Amino acid sequence: MEKKKIITGRNPVIEYLNSITDGSGMELHLSSSAHGKIIIEIQHICRRKKVKIITEDKTFFKDVSSSSTHQGVALHIPAAKKDDIDPSELLKRIAEKKGAVILLDQITDPHNLGSIIRSAEALGCGAVIIPKNNSAEVNETVHKTSAGATAHIEIITIVNVAQFLDELKELGFWIVGTSDRGTIPITQLNEVHPACIIIGSEGKGMRRLTEEKCDYIVSIPLKGKVSSLNASVAAAIVMYEVLKS
Secondary structure, three states, X not given: OOOEEEEEOHHHHHHHHHHOOOOOOOEEEEEOOXXXXXHHHHHHHHHHOOOEEEEEOOOHHHHHOOOOOOOOEEEEEEOOHHHHOOHHHHHHHHXXXXXXXXXXXXXXXXXXXXXXXXXXXXXXXXXXXXXXXXXXXXXXXXXXXXXXXXXXXXXXXXXXXXXXXXXXXXXXXXXXXXXXXXXXXHHHOOOOOXXXXXXXXXXXXXXXXXXXXXXEEEEOOOOOOOOOOOHHHHHHHHHHXXXXX
């Protein structure tokens, strides 16, 4: 059976629908008791973008979603056809265009993962890299938090971070790690393209072997009393600074 992505909740669903041009193959499961202006708007968008609408009773949503905030709306999305893209070829193209990718070194919070994917897509990153082990899965929560970005950016799963970084270096990527102990303020980083930006885990930061592979370790200058930032906020700031030039 074909694996599907599921996005639930009225606002996440409408954000996702607004981000696509063609919804062929998608199914919107709508509770028979759901009503209101936003429901009407969702139905109009579905009809316009060829998304099939299926009316369901309340019992359907007990099994379809792990979330208690489905609000009577569930969008089923077929597994992306882009899954057969060769990651090596994609990375070569990003390197040739002097672009950037972001590697998440053991980000385990799905909300952080979804937020980072959303920022990465919005800011123009070419791909999001996730280690196979000790990382959050790209699940329903991630799809919702990304607000549709998972449909528009490549997400590459890797097994060995250190080996992967060596492969990126061979392609000409600069490796830019982030740490509150970094010796270079991100605002003072020279132009580094193509770049691989690394965001470490929420609590411990980058692992030692990952850090040793970095060409630069940057920090975010903070002026307030709080000494650190949420991983997704830090990722957005660093991506913006690297990609703006």
